[in-house]
Amino acid sequence: MEPNDEDFVLRLYVAGQTPKCMRAFANLKRICEEYLTNRYRIEMIDLMRDPALARGDQILAVPTLVRRMPEPVKKIIGDLSNTQRVLAGLEVSVGTA
Amino acid sequence: MQHSLPTAERGRAIRKAPTGIQGLDEITDGGLPLGRPTLICGGAGSGKTLLATSFLVYGAEKFGEPGVLMTFEENGDEVASDVASLGFDLRSLVDEGKLFIDYVRIERSEIEETGEYDLEGLFVRLDHAIRSTGAKRIVLDTIESLFSGLDNANILRAELRRLFRWLKDEGLTAVITAERGEGTLTRQGLEEYVSDAVILLDHRVTDQVSTRRLRVVKYRGSHHGTNEYPFLIDRDGLSVLPVTSLGLEHEASDERISSGVRELDQMLGGQGYFRGSTVLVSGTAGTGKTSLAAHFTDAACRRGERVLYFLFEESPHQLVRNMRSIGMDLQPWIDMGLLQFKAERPSRAGLEAHLASMYQVVRDFRPSVTVVDAVTNLLSVGTQHDVRAMLMRVIDYLKVSGVTGLFSSLTSANASYEETEAGISSLMDTWIVLTIDEIERERRRSLRILKSRGMAHSNHVHEFALTDNGLRLTDGRG
Numbered sequence: 001m002e003p004n005d006e007d008f009v010l011r012l013y014v015a016g017q018t019p020k021c022m023r024a025f026a027n028l029k030r031i032c033e034e035y036l037t038n039r040y041r042i043e044m045i046d047l048m049r050d051p052a053l054a055r056g057d058q059i060l061a062v063p064t065l066v067r068r069m070p071e072p073v074k075k076i077i078g079d080l081s082n083t084q085r086v087l088a089g090l091e092v093s094v095g096t097a
Numbered sequence: 098m099q100h101s102l103p104t105a106e107r108g109r110a111i112r113k114a115p116t117g118i119q120g121l122d123e124i125t126d127g128g129l130p131l132g133r134p135t136l137i138c139g140g141a142g143s144g145k146t147l148l149a150t151s152f153l154v155y156g157a158e159k160f161g162e163p164g165v166l167m168t169f170e171e172n173g174d175e176v177a178s179d180v181a182s183l184g185f186d187l188r189s190l191v192d193e194g195k196l197f198i199d200y201v202r203i204e205r206s207e208i209e210e211t212g213e214y215d216l217e218g219l220f221v222r223l224d225h226a227i228r229s230t231g232a233k234r235i236v237l238d239t240i241e242s243l244f245s246g247l248d249n250a251n252i253l254r255a256e257l258r259r260l261f262r263w264l265k266d267e268g269l270t271a272v273i274t275a276e277r278g279e280g281t282l283t284r285q286g287l288e289e290y291v292s293d294a295v296i297l298l299d300h301r302v303t304d305q306v307s308t309r310r311l312r313v314v315k316y317r318g319s320h321h322g323t324n325e326y327p328f329l330i331d332r333d334g335l336s337v338l339p340v341t342s343l344g345l346e347h348e349a350s351d352e353r354i355s356s357g358v359r360e361l362d363q364m365l366g367g368q369g370y371f372r373g374s375t376v377l378v379s380g381t382a383g384t385g386k387t388s389l390a391a392h393f394t395d396a397a398c399r400r401g402e403r404v405l406y407f408l409f410e411e412s413p414h415q416l417v418r419n420m421r422s423i424g425m426d427l428q429p430w431i432d433m434g435l436l437q438f439k440a441e442r443p444s445r446a447g448l449e450a451h452l453a454s455m456y457q458v459v460r461d462f463r464p465s466v467t468v469v470d471a472v473t474n475l476l477s478v479g480t481q482h483d484v485r486a487m488l489m490r491v492i493d494y495l496k497v498s499g500v501t502g503l504f505s506s507l508t509s510a511n512a513s514y515e516e517t518e519a520g521i522s523s524l525m526d527t528w529i530v531l532t533i534d535e536i537e538r539e540r541r542r543s544l545r546i547l548k549s550r551g552m553a554h555s556n557h558v559h560e561f562a563l564t565d566n567g568l569r570l571t572d573g574r575g
Binding site: 020059 | 213
């Protein structure tokens with residue numbers, strides 16, 4: 001029943017190139033490559049450059065990962081260091097495959 | 098966290114940002130600490146948001162200081178409609194670029210936390226809001242909502258500390274609202290971070306009567322009033338009623354006005370009451386207090402002056418009818434718009450609401466005489482202490498407006514008037530006591546003046562009668 005053909009549209013909000021933000025990006029990239037191969041797209045938004053964008057997605061914490069697709073919108077805040085929690089947050093079921 | 102000020106700073110009076118809220122600037126000696134955060138705490142519905150919003154609206158409208166409202170509980174439209182009843186138009190302030198509203202919504206169910214984070218997103222939003230309006234004032238309402246939206250309390254506390262420091266560095270006058278906790282000022286202990294000034298709001302409902310109170314718990318480096326002050330929320334916004342706001346600086350008039358009873362004028366140094374003074378008429382039931390008040394009313398209307406008559410026990414119609422029985426017709430004065438009755442059951446509202454409506458009608462109608470019949474009715478909605486405090490404010494207000502006030506007071510049959518009026522009489526310039534005695538199967542009414550400041554007055558007890566021709570005094574005895 002998993003919507004395999006649906007794309008994951010992910011948006012990572014950062015504020016400058018802080019270690020936390022760089023770590024979050026690296027973790028996200030790794031997780032996507034491993035579990036969502038060819039099914040994802042990452043947009044990175046630096047709030048230092050586009051501060052007005054923080055309101056739209058109700059961003060408070062940085063880094064924040066927003067799953068824009070599939071709906072409903074989900075948010076994961078933090079440096080994404082716990083892979084299992086990121087997968088749970090993205091609602092990616094990790095089968096035995 | 099104790100900062101010690103550099104020696105040069107110490108002793109210098111701190112600068113204030115006026116709130117524009119009537120009364121609050123007086124008890125804080127000028128407003129909130131400029132460029133510093135102030136904590137406003139209180140229970141649900143205590144008026145935190147209204148106070149905070151007033152601070153922003155007046156800042157933008159009266160003091161040329163744009164503001165930012167960051168709201169965590171209600172969205173901008175909700176806040177705007179909440180304060181619309183106070184006459185605030187947030188939308189146009191936003192359109193004019195004087196106010197920036199940012200609604201921060203934290204939906205716990207859609208947030209997962211993993212690993213380290215900070216609240217830079219919040220800082221970015223604030224910074225953006227501040228830069229786009231040139232804000233000098235900021236309200237965070239209620240920032241502790243963060244604690245229910247995010248798990249990591251350690252991160253939150255560290256970030257809040259950073260936030261308040263940043264607000265200070267930016268020189269913003271900030272208002273932070275917080276929910277009152279059990280035994281603490283705020284649930285999350287925000288007083289630990291925001292310690293320059295703390296204002297506590299309280300909303301009590303006793304016997305279905307509501308009273309709002311405000312207290313300045315702390316104000317570092319500044320003189321401030323320490324009492325609990327009643328405050329009102331009405332269609333003109335929020336106002337705090339300082340006990341001695343107007344002090345005793347009002348001008349005392351030398352002009353005299355007739356009591357409406359010639360013989361009584363004679364007793365009062367031959368000329369009647371001082372204009373702008375306060376008169377207390379006390380007596381047990383049926384002694385003629387209302388008749389005496391009606392005479393005073395009639396005399397004022399005959400001079401073409403406006404009279405405002407607060408009535409707590411009977412309807413205006415009933416009073417007008419009763420006065421016809423002593424040959425006085427007040428109806429023409431009503432028809433001419435000179436006499437306005439304001440009849441209300443005392444239990445209909447709390448003291449603060451009575452006070453608010455009294456302020457409003459006095460302000461709108463601009464009477465030269467105001468009658469309150471009877472002040473003792475108010476005791477059913479407040480303690481003697483509260484009623485006295487309220488009367489003091491009414492009297493302050495009347496005196497400053499130059500309005501002569503006559504207050505009737507019902508002495509209970511088995512108590513002496515000294516007991517009933519113990520708290521009230523000292524506020525009055527003239528005190529008249531009416532009594533009724535049964536002598537030789539005849540009811541005899543008598544009147545005496547217990548005091549009348551600033552004039553030589555009769556010390557005699559005078560008999561009087563309520564006749565077809567009104568209240569008539571007979572010769573003095575003793």
